[in-house]
Amino acid sequence: MKNPLAILITIVACSISIPILISIVSYDGIEATASVKEQTIEEIKPTLESRDKVKEIINYETINKKSPTISVYNHNIGKNQQLDMEEYLCGVLAGEMSAEFNLEALKAQAVAARTFVMYKEGKGKQSKHKNAIVCTDFRHCQEYKSYDELKKKNGEEWMKNSYSKIQQAVQETKGHIIVYNDEPILTLYFSTSSGKTENSEEVFSAAYPYLKSVDSPYDKDYSPKYVSTLKITNQDFVKAFNSAYSDIQLSENDLNSQIEILDRSDGGSVEIIKIGNKKIKGTDVRQILSLNSANFDIEFKEDYLDIVIKGYGHGVGMSQWGAEGMAEEGYQYYEILSHYYTGTKIKDLY
Numbered sequence: 570m571k572n573p574l575a576i577l578i579t580i581v582a583c584s585i586s587i588p589i590l591i592s593i594v595s596y597d598g599i600e601a602t603a604s605v606k607e608q609t610i611e612e613i614k615p616t617l618e619s620r621d622k623v624k625e626i627i628n629y630e631t632i633n634k635k636s637p638t639i640s641v642y643n644h645n646i647g648k649n650q651q652l653d654m655e656e657y658l659c660g661v662l663a664g665e666m667s668a669e670f671n672l673e674a675l676k677a678q679a680v681a682a683r684t685f686v687m688y689k690e691g692k693g694k695q696s697k698h699k700n701a702i703v704c705t706d707f708r709h710c711q712e713y714k715s716y717d718e719l720k721k722k723n724g725e726e727w728m729k730n731s732y733s734k735i736q737q738a739v740q741e742t743k744g745h746i747i748v749y750n751d752e753p754i755l756t757l758y759f760s761t762s763s764g765k766t767e768n769s770e771e772v773f774s775a776a777y778p779y780l781k782s783v784d785s786p787y788d789k790d791y792s793p794k795y796v797s798t799l800k801i802t803n804q805d806f807v808k809a810f811n812s813a814y815s816d817i818q819l820s821e822n823d824l825n826s827q828i829e830i831l832d833r834s835d836g837g838s839v840e841i842i843k844i845g846n847k848k849i850k851g852t853d854v855r856q857i858l859s860l861n862s863a864n865f866d867i868e869f870k871e872d873y874l875d876i877v878i879k880g881y882g883h884g885v886g887m888s889q890w891g892a893e894g895m896a897e898e899g900y901q902y903y904e905i906l907s908h909y910y911t912g913t914k915i916k917d918l919y
Protein backbone atom coordinates (compact mmCIF):
# COMPACT_ATOMS: atom_id res chain seq x y z
CA MET A 570 0.00 0.00 0.00
CA LYS A 571 2.26 2.77 -1.28
CA ASN A 572 -0.39 5.35 -2.11
CA PRO A 573 -0.54 7.86 0.81
CA LEU A 574 -4.21 8.56 0.07
CA ALA A 575 -5.06 4.85 0.43
CA ILE A 576 -3.21 4.73 3.77
CA LEU A 577 -5.12 7.80 4.99
CA ILE A 578 -8.48 6.26 3.96
CA THR A 579 -7.59 3.00 5.74
CA ILE A 580 -6.72 4.83 8.97
CA VAL A 581 -9.96 6.85 8.88
CA ALA A 582 -12.04 3.74 8.10
CA CYS A 583 -10.49 1.78 10.98
CA SER A 584 -10.91 4.60 13.47
CA ILE A 585 -14.64 4.74 12.63
CA SER A 586 -15.42 1.04 12.33
CA ILE A 587 -13.53 -0.35 15.37
CA PRO A 588 -15.51 1.56 18.06
CA ILE A 589 -18.75 0.61 16.26
CA LEU A 590 -17.75 -3.04 16.19
CA ILE A 591 -16.81 -2.96 19.86
CA SER A 592 -20.16 -1.44 20.83
CA ILE A 593 -22.10 -4.04 18.77
CA VAL A 594 -20.17 -6.98 20.27
CA SER A 595 -20.53 -5.70 23.85
CA TYR A 596 -24.27 -5.16 23.46
CA ASP A 597 -26.58 -8.10 24.26
CA GLY A 598 -28.02 -9.08 20.88
CA ILE A 599 -31.33 -10.46 22.13
CA GLU A 600 -32.06 -7.51 24.37
CA ALA A 601 -31.24 -5.12 21.57
CA THR A 602 -33.82 -6.72 19.28
CA ALA A 603 -36.47 -6.78 21.99
CA SER A 604 -36.03 -3.14 22.92
CA VAL A 605 -36.19 -2.02 19.30
CA LYS A 606 -39.44 -3.99 18.94
CA GLU A 607 -40.84 -2.50 22.13
CA GLN A 608 -40.13 0.96 20.83
CA THR A 609 -41.86 0.28 17.52
CA ILE A 610 -44.95 -1.02 19.27
CA GLU A 611 -45.11 2.07 21.49
CA GLU A 612 -44.82 4.30 18.45
CA ILE A 613 -47.72 2.77 16.56
CA LYS A 614 -49.90 2.15 19.61
CA PRO A 615 -52.08 5.23 19.13
CA THR A 616 -53.11 4.07 15.64
CA LEU A 617 -54.04 0.57 16.79
CA GLU A 618 -56.66 1.19 19.44
CA SER A 619 -57.62 -2.45 19.84
CA ARG A 620 -54.38 -3.16 21.64
CA ASP A 621 -54.33 -2.75 25.39
CA LYS A 622 -51.33 -4.69 26.60
CA VAL A 623 -48.21 -5.48 24.65
CA LYS A 624 -47.32 -8.91 25.97
CA GLU A 625 -50.58 -10.38 27.26
CA ILE A 626 -51.41 -13.71 25.64
CA ILE A 627 -54.99 -14.87 25.83
CA ASN A 628 -55.87 -18.55 25.65
CA TYR A 629 -59.15 -19.02 23.82
CA GLU A 630 -58.98 -22.82 23.99
CA THR A 631 -61.96 -23.73 26.18
CA ILE A 632 -63.68 -26.60 24.37
CA ASN A 633 -62.15 -29.73 22.95
CA LYS A 634 -64.66 -31.48 20.73
CA LYS A 635 -64.10 -33.25 17.43
CA SER A 636 -64.04 -30.92 14.43
CA PRO A 637 -67.08 -31.10 12.10
CA THR A 638 -67.19 -32.57 8.61
CA ILE A 639 -68.24 -30.08 5.95
CA SER A 640 -69.36 -30.44 2.34
CA VAL A 641 -67.10 -28.64 -0.10
CA TYR A 642 -67.84 -28.23 -3.80
CA ASN A 643 -64.59 -28.89 -5.68
CA HIS A 644 -64.98 -26.72 -8.78
CA ASN A 645 -62.02 -28.40 -10.50
CA ILE A 646 -63.68 -31.81 -10.63
CA GLY A 647 -67.30 -30.63 -10.37
CA LYS A 648 -68.04 -32.76 -7.30
CA ASN A 649 -68.96 -32.34 -3.65
CA GLN A 650 -66.46 -33.68 -1.13
CA GLN A 651 -66.94 -34.39 2.58
CA LEU A 652 -63.90 -32.98 4.37
CA ASP A 653 -62.83 -32.61 7.96
CA MET A 654 -63.03 -28.87 8.68
CA GLU A 655 -59.50 -28.57 10.06
CA GLU A 656 -57.96 -30.53 7.18
CA TYR A 657 -59.92 -28.39 4.71
CA LEU A 658 -58.58 -25.25 6.43
CA CYS A 659 -54.96 -26.40 5.94
CA GLY A 660 -55.71 -26.59 2.21
CA VAL A 661 -57.29 -23.11 2.28
CA LEU A 662 -54.42 -21.57 4.20
CA ALA A 663 -51.88 -23.08 1.77
CA GLY A 664 -53.81 -21.49 -1.10
CA GLU A 665 -54.57 -18.10 0.45
CA MET A 666 -51.35 -17.16 2.28
CA SER A 667 -47.64 -17.91 1.91
CA ALA A 668 -46.24 -20.31 4.51
CA GLU A 669 -43.35 -17.83 4.73
CA PHE A 670 -45.63 -15.53 6.71
CA ASN A 671 -45.30 -15.15 10.47
CA LEU A 672 -47.14 -17.87 12.44
CA GLU A 673 -49.45 -15.31 14.08
CA ALA A 674 -50.49 -13.96 10.65
CA LEU A 675 -51.14 -17.55 9.50
CA LYS A 676 -53.22 -18.14 12.62
CA ALA A 677 -55.24 -14.98 11.94
CA GLN A 678 -55.83 -16.20 8.38
CA ALA A 679 -56.83 -19.67 9.63
CA VAL A 680 -59.44 -18.18 11.98
CA ALA A 681 -60.73 -15.88 9.21
CA ALA A 682 -61.04 -18.85 6.83
CA ARG A 683 -62.80 -21.01 9.48
CA THR A 684 -65.20 -18.15 10.25
CA PHE A 685 -65.99 -17.72 6.54
CA VAL A 686 -67.20 -21.33 6.43
CA MET A 687 -69.37 -20.92 9.56
CA TYR A 688 -70.80 -17.69 8.15
CA LYS A 689 -71.66 -19.47 4.88
CA GLU A 690 -73.20 -22.36 6.78
CA GLY A 691 -75.45 -19.92 8.62
CA LYS A 692 -76.63 -18.57 5.26
CA GLY A 693 -77.98 -21.99 4.23
CA LYS A 694 -77.37 -24.17 1.18
CA GLN A 695 -75.69 -22.57 -1.82
CA SER A 696 -77.26 -23.38 -5.16
CA LYS A 697 -74.04 -22.37 -6.94
CA HIS A 698 -72.29 -25.20 -5.09
CA LYS A 699 -74.66 -28.10 -5.62
CA ASN A 700 -75.76 -27.42 -2.00
CA ALA A 701 -72.25 -27.60 -0.50
CA ILE A 702 -71.41 -24.93 2.09
CA VAL A 703 -68.35 -23.59 0.28
CA CYS A 704 -66.51 -24.12 -3.00
CA THR A 705 -62.83 -24.26 -3.90
CA ASP A 706 -62.93 -21.31 -6.31
CA PHE A 707 -61.22 -18.25 -4.80
CA ARG A 708 -63.29 -15.93 -7.00
CA HIS A 709 -66.43 -17.10 -5.23
CA CYS A 710 -65.39 -18.57 -1.84
CA GLN A 711 -61.86 -19.50 -0.81
CA GLU A 712 -58.93 -21.09 -2.58
CA TYR A 713 -58.33 -24.70 -1.56
CA LYS A 714 -55.58 -27.18 -2.45
CA SER A 715 -55.71 -30.79 -1.30
CA TYR A 716 -52.77 -32.47 0.43
CA ASP A 717 -51.93 -34.43 -2.74
CA GLU A 718 -52.15 -31.36 -4.96
CA LEU A 719 -49.81 -29.44 -2.65
CA LYS A 720 -47.34 -32.31 -2.46
CA LYS A 721 -47.31 -32.68 -6.23
CA LYS A 722 -46.88 -28.93 -6.76
CA ASN A 723 -44.41 -28.06 -3.98
CA GLY A 724 -42.53 -31.31 -3.25
CA GLU A 725 -41.63 -33.31 -0.13
CA GLU A 726 -39.35 -30.67 1.34
CA TRP A 727 -42.06 -28.01 1.29
CA MET A 728 -44.56 -30.38 2.90
CA LYS A 729 -42.09 -31.11 5.67
CA ASN A 730 -41.07 -27.52 6.40
CA SER A 731 -43.92 -25.29 5.24
CA TYR A 732 -47.05 -27.42 5.33
CA SER A 733 -46.26 -28.37 8.93
CA LYS A 734 -46.26 -24.66 9.80
CA ILE A 735 -49.67 -24.28 8.15
CA GLN A 736 -50.96 -27.28 10.11
CA GLN A 737 -49.62 -25.70 13.29
CA ALA A 738 -51.49 -22.44 12.58
CA VAL A 739 -54.73 -24.38 12.08
CA GLN A 740 -54.21 -26.67 15.10
CA GLU A 741 -53.31 -23.84 17.48
CA THR A 742 -56.57 -22.06 16.65
CA LYS A 743 -58.74 -25.20 16.48
CA GLY A 744 -62.43 -24.28 16.61
CA HIS A 745 -61.84 -20.53 16.95
CA ILE A 746 -64.07 -18.22 14.96
CA ILE A 747 -64.72 -14.47 14.92
CA VAL A 748 -68.13 -13.35 16.14
CA TYR A 749 -70.09 -10.11 16.25
CA ASN A 750 -73.12 -10.24 18.57
CA ASP A 751 -72.25 -13.93 18.98
CA GLU A 752 -72.76 -14.61 15.24
CA PRO A 753 -69.98 -15.64 12.81
CA ILE A 754 -68.95 -12.68 10.64
CA LEU A 755 -68.31 -12.31 6.92
CA THR A 756 -64.51 -12.38 7.02
CA LEU A 757 -63.48 -10.55 3.90
CA TYR A 758 -59.73 -10.27 3.40
CA PHE A 759 -57.34 -9.08 0.71
CA SER A 760 -53.62 -8.77 -0.04
CA THR A 761 -52.42 -5.23 0.69
CA SER A 762 -53.99 -2.01 1.94
CA SER A 763 -53.11 1.54 0.97
CA GLY A 764 -52.47 2.38 4.63
CA LYS A 765 -56.18 2.23 5.48
CA THR A 766 -58.83 -0.41 4.85
CA GLU A 767 -62.20 0.41 3.28
CA ASN A 768 -65.78 0.61 4.58
CA SER A 769 -67.60 -2.35 3.00
CA GLU A 770 -70.50 -0.17 1.81
CA GLU A 771 -68.12 2.04 -0.18
CA VAL A 772 -66.76 -0.94 -2.14
CA PHE A 773 -69.67 -3.40 -2.14
CA SER A 774 -73.30 -2.47 -1.70
CA ALA A 775 -73.83 -3.84 1.82
CA ALA A 776 -72.71 -2.26 5.10
CA TYR A 777 -71.43 -4.43 7.97
CA PRO A 778 -70.71 -2.95 11.40
CA TYR A 779 -67.43 -4.90 11.64
CA LEU A 780 -66.15 -4.13 8.11
CA LYS A 781 -65.11 -0.54 8.76
CA SER A 782 -62.19 1.51 7.54
CA VAL A 783 -59.23 1.19 9.95
CA ASP A 784 -55.57 2.17 9.81
CA SER A 785 -53.22 -0.46 8.45
CA PRO A 786 -49.80 1.06 9.05
CA TYR A 787 -47.48 -1.84 8.22
CA ASP A 788 -48.42 -2.65 4.61
CA LYS A 789 -46.15 0.14 3.40
CA ASP A 790 -43.06 -1.43 4.98
CA TYR A 791 -43.87 -5.12 4.55
CA SER A 792 -45.83 -5.62 1.33
CA PRO A 793 -43.99 -5.91 -2.00
CA LYS A 794 -47.31 -4.92 -3.63
CA TYR A 795 -47.82 -1.64 -1.78
CA VAL A 796 -47.28 0.59 -4.83
CA SER A 797 -47.61 -0.25 -8.51
CA THR A 798 -47.67 1.91 -11.62
CA LEU A 799 -49.53 1.37 -14.86
CA LYS A 800 -48.03 3.27 -17.77
CA ILE A 801 -50.63 3.57 -20.51
CA THR A 802 -50.59 5.63 -23.72
CA ASN A 803 -53.33 8.21 -24.21
CA GLN A 804 -54.43 6.19 -27.22
CA ASP A 805 -54.81 2.92 -25.26
CA PHE A 806 -56.52 4.70 -22.37
CA VAL A 807 -59.16 6.20 -24.70
CA LYS A 808 -59.53 2.87 -26.51
CA ALA A 809 -60.18 1.03 -23.20
CA PHE A 810 -62.94 3.43 -22.16
CA ASN A 811 -64.44 3.56 -25.66
CA SER A 812 -64.89 -0.20 -25.62
CA ALA A 813 -66.31 -0.14 -22.07
CA TYR A 814 -68.76 2.72 -22.79
CA SER A 815 -69.97 3.05 -26.38
CA ASP A 816 -71.43 6.52 -25.73
CA ILE A 817 -68.41 8.06 -23.98
CA GLN A 818 -67.01 11.30 -25.37
CA LEU A 819 -63.27 11.23 -24.78
CA SER A 820 -60.42 12.39 -26.99
CA GLU A 821 -56.71 11.63 -26.85
CA ASN A 822 -55.76 15.31 -26.87
CA ASP A 823 -55.53 17.12 -23.57
CA LEU A 824 -56.74 14.20 -21.39
CA ASN A 825 -55.81 16.22 -18.30
CA SER A 826 -58.75 18.58 -18.83
CA GLN A 827 -61.19 15.69 -19.37
CA ILE A 828 -60.39 13.63 -16.27
CA GLU A 829 -61.08 14.57 -12.67
CA ILE A 830 -61.30 12.51 -9.46
CA LEU A 831 -64.53 13.75 -7.83
CA ASP A 832 -64.80 11.68 -4.65
CA ARG A 833 -62.71 9.33 -2.52
CA SER A 834 -63.72 6.81 0.16
CA ASP A 835 -62.64 7.00 3.82
CA GLY A 836 -59.91 4.51 2.94
CA GLY A 837 -58.65 6.71 0.09
CA SER A 838 -59.94 4.79 -2.92
CA VAL A 839 -61.46 6.59 -5.88
CA GLU A 840 -65.24 6.52 -5.46
CA ILE A 841 -66.24 8.61 -8.50
CA ILE A 842 -64.08 9.88 -11.33
CA LYS A 843 -65.14 12.02 -14.27
CA ILE A 844 -63.77 10.66 -17.52
CA GLY A 845 -64.91 12.57 -20.60
CA ASN A 846 -68.66 13.10 -20.28
CA LYS A 847 -69.13 10.23 -17.80
CA LYS A 848 -69.00 9.80 -14.05
CA ILE A 849 -67.48 6.36 -13.41
CA LYS A 850 -66.98 4.35 -10.23
CA GLY A 851 -63.37 3.79 -9.14
CA THR A 852 -64.03 0.05 -8.87
CA ASP A 853 -65.16 0.04 -12.53
CA VAL A 854 -61.97 1.86 -13.58
CA ARG A 855 -60.04 -0.76 -11.63
CA GLN A 856 -61.74 -3.50 -13.61
CA ILE A 857 -61.44 -1.83 -17.03
CA LEU A 858 -57.70 -1.17 -16.64
CA SER A 859 -56.95 -4.25 -14.45
CA LEU A 860 -55.51 -2.08 -11.67
CA ASN A 861 -54.30 -3.69 -8.43
CA SER A 862 -56.79 -1.59 -6.46
CA ALA A 863 -59.18 1.35 -6.81
CA ASN A 864 -56.85 3.60 -4.80
CA PHE A 865 -55.01 5.47 -7.53
CA ASP A 866 -53.69 8.82 -8.74
CA ILE A 867 -53.16 9.83 -12.34
CA GLU A 868 -50.07 11.65 -13.58
CA PHE A 869 -50.50 13.18 -17.02
CA LYS A 870 -47.44 13.02 -19.28
CA GLU A 871 -46.87 14.10 -22.90
CA ASP A 872 -48.54 11.19 -24.70
CA TYR A 873 -49.11 8.73 -21.87
CA LEU A 874 -50.46 8.47 -18.33
CA ASP A 875 -48.82 7.07 -15.22
CA ILE A 876 -51.50 5.58 -13.00
CA VAL A 877 -49.97 5.13 -9.55
CA ILE A 878 -51.86 2.55 -7.50
CA LYS A 879 -51.67 1.94 -3.74
CA GLY A 880 -52.51 -1.48 -2.27
CA TYR A 881 -53.71 -4.71 -3.85
CA GLY A 882 -57.26 -6.05 -3.63
CA HIS A 883 -60.71 -4.73 -2.68
CA GLY A 884 -59.48 -3.25 0.60
CA VAL A 885 -62.31 -4.53 2.83
CA GLY A 886 -61.62 -6.48 6.06
CA MET A 887 -58.21 -7.91 6.92
CA SER A 888 -55.13 -6.92 4.95
CA GLN A 889 -52.94 -10.02 4.75
CA TRP A 890 -49.71 -8.03 4.46
CA GLY A 891 -50.94 -5.69 7.20
CA ALA A 892 -51.50 -8.78 9.35
CA GLU A 893 -48.01 -10.00 8.51
CA GLY A 894 -46.59 -6.62 9.55
CA MET A 895 -48.53 -6.64 12.83
CA ALA A 896 -47.38 -10.21 13.54
CA GLU A 897 -43.76 -9.27 12.86
CA GLU A 898 -44.15 -6.35 15.27
CA GLY A 899 -45.26 -8.70 18.04
CA TYR A 900 -49.06 -8.76 17.85
CA GLN A 901 -51.01 -11.99 18.50
CA TYR A 902 -53.50 -13.39 15.99
CA TYR A 903 -56.54 -12.31 18.02
CA GLU A 904 -55.19 -8.76 18.25
CA ILE A 905 -54.74 -8.71 14.47
CA LEU A 906 -58.31 -9.95 13.98
CA SER A 907 -59.92 -7.56 16.47
CA HIS A 908 -58.02 -4.73 14.80
CA TYR A 909 -59.26 -5.46 11.28
CA TYR A 910 -62.77 -6.67 12.23
CA THR A 911 -64.18 -3.85 14.36
CA GLY A 912 -66.02 -4.77 17.57
CA THR A 913 -65.60 -8.53 17.18
CA LYS A 914 -64.59 -11.31 19.59
CA ILE A 915 -63.06 -14.77 19.30
CA LYS A 916 -65.30 -17.70 20.17
CA ASP A 917 -64.19 -21.32 20.63
CA LEU A 918 -66.68 -23.61 18.86
CA TYR A 919 -64.96 -26.98 19.29
Ligand SMILES: [Zn+2]
Binds near residue numbers: 697698703704706711
Ligand atom coordinates in the same frame (compact mmCIF):
# COMPACT_ATOMS: atom_id res chain seq x y z
ZN1 LIG B 1 -68.32 -20.64 -3.59
